[in-house]
Amino acid sequence: MKLNYVVKALMSFALAAVMIFVSPAFSIAAPMNAENTVHSKVSEDTANTKNFVRGARETVKDAARSNASKVSDATDGGFFAKKARKDAARIEKRANEDASRTQKAIDNTKQAVDKAVSGVKNALD
Numbered sequence: 842m843k844l845n846y847v848v849k850a851l852m853s854f855a856l857a858a859v860m861i862f863v864s865p866a867f868s869i870a871a872p873m874n875a876e877n878t879v880h881s882k883v884s885e886d887t888a889n890t891k892n893f894v895r896g897a898r899e900t901v902k903d904a905a906r907s908n909a910s911k912v913s914d915a916t917d918g919g920f921f922a923k924k925a926r927k928d929a930a931r932i933e934k935r936a937n938e939d940a941s942r943t944q945k946a947i948d949n950t951k952q953a954v955d956k957a958v959s960g961v962k963n964a965l966d
Contacts, residue, residue, distance in 0.1 A: 883958075887951045891944050898940035905932040 905928070912925035 883951055883954050887947055890947050894940050894943045894947070898936045901936040902933045905929040905936075 909922075909925040909929035913922040916922045
């Protein structure tokens with residue numbers, strides 16, 4: 842299995858987690874008269890999802906470093922070791938970029954949820 846696949850799979854899983862955390866805010870069971878409760882739940886879910894994304898990013902980076910180290914140990918420091926280090930650096934860079942984009946999307950989703958909840962509350966008042 843290629844590491845690019847692992848990076849994409851982890852980031853896809855992170856985006857799925859974002860979509861899951863959004864759904865409680867739109868639930869019928871969410872108290873519409875307790876806007877602060879909904880906002881605090883959204884903030885808590887946002888923090889949890891961001892922590893998950895950070896953990897996924899670190900897992901990908903650790904895997905890249907570990908694989909580069911194994912290749913370097915298995916070879917005599919030639920072409921394959923250099924390529925493994927270069928690939929590991931590229932994977933780490935992409936993991937950081939993907940995590941940043943995902944966290945920005947989480948923030949945008951949180952803002953949209955907060956705005957929607959406020960709009961519903963204002964419409965019902």
